[in-house]
Every structure is written in structure tokens, then in C-alpha cells.
Amino acid sequence: MSILNLNAEIIYVFINLVILLLLMKKFLFGPVTKMLDERSKEIADTIDGANAKMDAAEKSRQEYEAQLLNAKKEAQDIVDAAKKRGQQEYEAQLAKARDDIARMQADAQKQAQADRDALLEGARQEIAMLALLAASKVSQQKMNSQADRDLVNAFLAEVEETA
Amino acid sequence: MDIKEELTAALQSKTAFEIPLFGGIPVPESAVGSWILIALFTIFCIWLTHDLKKVPGRRQMVAEMLVGFINNFCKDNLGEHWRTFAPYIGTMGIYLVLANLSEFIGITPPTKDLNVTAGMAFMAVLLIYGSSFRIKGLKGGLHKFAEPSPIVAPLNILEIGIRPLSLCMRLFGNVFASFVIMELVKIVAPVLVPIPLSLYFDAFDGIIQAVVFVFLTTLFLGEAIE
Numbered sequence: 030m031s032i033l034n035l036n037a038e039i040i041y042v043f044i045n046l047v048i049l050l051l052l053m054k055k056f057l058f059g060p061v062t063k064m065l066d067e068r069s070k071e072i073a074d075t076i077d078g079a080n081a082k083m084d085a086a087e088k089s090r091q092e093y094e095a096q097l098l099n100a101k102k103e104a105q106d107i108v109d110a111a112k113k114r115g116q117q118e119y120e121a122q123l124a125k126a127r128d129d130i131a132r133m134q135a136d137a138q139k140q141a142q143a144d145r146d147a148l149l150e151g152a153r154q155e156i157a158m159l160a161l162l163a164a165s166k167v168s169q170q171k172m173n174s175q176a177d178r179d180l181v182n183a184f185l186a187e188v189e190e191t192a
Numbered sequence: 193m194d195i196k197e198e199l200t201a202a203l204q205s206k207t208a209f210e211i212p213l214f215g216g217i218p219v220p221e222s223a224v225g226s227w228i229l230i231a232l233f234t235i236f237c238i239w240l241t242h243d244l245k246k247v248p249g250r251r252q253m254v255a256e257m258l259v260g261f262i263n264n265f266c267k268d269n270l271g272e273h274w275r276t277f278a279p280y281i282g283t284m285g286i287y288l289v290l291a292n293l294s295e296f297i298g299i300t301p302p303t304k305d306l307n308v309t310a311g312m313a314f315m316a317v318l319l320i321y322g323s324s325f326r327i328k329g330l331k332g333g334l335h336k337f338a339e340p341s342p343i344v345a346p347l348n349i350l351e352i353g354i355r356p357l358s359l360c361m362r363l364f365g366n367v368f369a370s371f372v373i374m375e376l377v378k379i380v381a382p383v384l385v386p387i388p389l390s391l392y393f394d395a396f397d398g399i400i401q402a403v404v405f406v407f408l409t410t411l412f413l414g415e416a417i418e
Contacts (some may be wrong), residue, residue: 045226049234052237056237064252067246
């Protein structure tokens with residue numbers, strides 16, 4: 030019994046504190062800290078999951094964009110190739126048509142030349158015949174032997190050369 | 193019976209009863225008071241923390257705020273080792289607040305008994321130096337005495353005794369003094385007047401002293417294990 034008593038009864042304080050500590054660990058700090066940890070872990074997990082999902086979404090978006098870009102490029106290539114081929118085809122056709130026309134013109138010219146030559150030849154023979162006929166009339170004798178004909182022809186050739 | 197005798201009688205640390213073993217083991221009033229406080233608070237905690245859920249109810253919020261406050265306080269002051277110490281720091285704080293406020297439920301404050309504050313200070317110092325050696329190792333723990341400079345080593349060694357003494361005496365002195373003042377006031381003016389004074393001396397000062405005790409212990413501990 031005193032006011033400033035510091036004695037062996039201090040042991041009660043140690044015991045009491047340890048008992049209170051164990052009780053608090055069991056009933057307050059243990060369960061509540063565990064719950065808080067679990068909750069923050071869950072929140073962290075949720076955020077991580079959300080981030081991962083967002084990353085995946087972003088990645089697939091980029092993939093799709095790249096694919097789209099590729100597809101566009103391919104389409105453009107195809108169109109370009111088709112245009113080029115069309116152009117080539119067109120030019121080839123055009124060249125062929127030009128060739129054809131030139132050939133046809135040449136043929137026509139040749140034909141015309143041939144026709145003219147044939148006509149000239151015909152006319153020349155006709156004239157030769159007429160000349161022979163006229164000559165035979167003049168000489169009252171038939172002039173249809175080969176020798177006569179050669180003669181007239183030579184004459185005509187001479188006339189052509191001088192003309 | 194004059195005032196002096198009455199006051200002296202009120203200030204005695206009484207023995208509540210004796211355990212009839214080995215010729216009678218005395219159980220001080222402070223121990224009985226502590227047991228009542230421990231029992232009440234444990235029941236309160238069990239009520240608070242039974243049936244914890246991921247989505248907390250109002251009851252669970254109170255428990256989480258209390259524990260979260262103590263955990264954060266330890267995180268701020270003790271860093272990575274807070275998990276080890278938070279329960280003890282928290283227990284100390286809870287016990288001191290309860291003990292200092294026990295006047296309100298008619299229990300003589302256990303902290304008015306010098307044994308209680310001395311015991312708590314002793315345990316605090318045991319915790320501080322024990323943790324220092326436990327975490328830093330023998331060499332690191334000894335090295336702590338030569339910080340910040342070997343010249344101050346004698347002071348650091350003296351602190352082993354000074355720290356618990358100051359912790360113990362500060363708490364005891366405050367609670368004891370407020371108890372004396374309140375007893376005097378009650379003798380002089382037993383009606384109405386003690387109410388506001390009691391709020392200041394018992395509630396405000398009691399909580400402040402509990403906080404100071406816990407804060408200093410945490411500070412020393414943080415310094416010892418950093």
C-alpha cells in the first residue's frame with residue numbers, strides 16, 4: 030500500500046499486456062489486416078486484369094489495322110496491276126490494229142499496182158492486137174503468127190521507152 | 193477526516209484481493225481493472241470483426257479504420273517491418289487509451305499505478321532494443337550505439353535507462369496529476385463542476401498521453417531498426 034509502488038506486482042502488467050496482445054492479434058489485427066490485404070490484392074488483381082485486357086485489345090486493334098492496311102495495299106496493287114495489264118493490252122491491240130491497217134494499205138496499194146499493171150498489159154495487148162489488126166488490114170494479110178506479135182510488141186516497147 | 197487524509201487514501205494503489213496460494217498472492221487493483229478493460233474490449237473486438245466480408249458493413253468499417261490507422265501509422269514510421277510491430281504498437285495504444293479513459297466507467301485508471309507505466313515502458317524498451325538486435329544482428333545492433341558518431345556512444349547507452357524512465361514517468365505523472373486534481377475538485381465541488389474538468393484531464397490528457405507514449409515508442413523503434 031503506497032503511492033509510488035514499484036514492486037513484483039509489475040509481473041501482472043507483463044502478463045496482461047501479452048494476453049491483450051494475443052487477443053488483439055487473434056480478434057482484431059489478424060483478421061482485419063488479412064481482410065485488408067486480401068481486398069487490396071483483389072483490387073490490384075482486378076486492375077492488372079483490366080490492364081492486361083486493355084493491352085490485348087489494343088494489340089488486336091493494331092493487328093486489325095495492320096491487316097486492313099495490308100488489304101488496302103493489296104487491293105491497290107491488284108487494281109494497279111489490272112490497270113497496267115489493261116493498258117498493255119490496249120496498246121498491243123492498238124499496235125496490232127495499226128499494223129493491220131498498214132498491211133491492208135500496203136496490200137491495197139500492191140493490188141492497185143497489180144491491177145494497173147494488168148490493165149496496162151491488157152491495154153498494151155489490146156493495142157498490139159489493134160495494131161496487128163490494122164497492119165493486117167493494111168497489108169491485107171493475116172498477121173497472127175508469133176513473129177508478128179513479137180514485132181508489134183517490140184515496137185510498142187520502143188514507143189513506151191520514147192514516151 | 194480532512195482533505196489530506198481523504199486524498200492520500202484515494203491515491204493509494206490498493207490490493208484488490210489475494211489469491212489464497214503460497215501464502216497469498218496479492219492482486220493489485222490495477223490488474224483487476226486491466227482485466228475488466230481487456231475483457232470488455234476483447235468482446236467489443238469480437239463483435240466488430242466477426243463475419244468479415246469483402247464488401248464491408250458499417251461495423252466492419254469501424255474495425256478497418258482502426259486497424260488501418262494503426263497499420264498506416266506503423267508503415268509511415270517503421271517502413272518494411274510494420275507487419276511485425278503493428279499489432280504490438282496497436283495493442284499498447286489501445287490499452288493506454290482504455291486505461292486512461294477507464295475513469296469514465298468507474299474503474300480507477302490502471303495507469304495511476306506506477307507498476308503499470310513502468311511495466312509498459314520496460315516492455316517498450318525491450319521491444320526497441322530487442323528488435324534492433326534481432327533485425328540488425330549483434331554487430332549492427334551494437335553499431336547503432338555509435339551512431340551518428342562514436343562520441344555519442346555513452347549517451348546512447350544512457351538512453352537505454354533514460355528512455356523507459358521518461359516514458360514511464362511522463363505517463364504516470366500525467367495520469368497521477370490529473371487524478372489528484374480531479375479528486376481535489378470532487379472534494380471541493382462534487383456536483384457539475386467536475387464534468388468539464390474531467391473531460392479535459394481524463395479524456396483529453398489521457399488520450400494525448402497515450403498517443404505520446406505510443407508515438408515515442410514507435411519513433412525510437414523506427415530509429416533502432418532503420
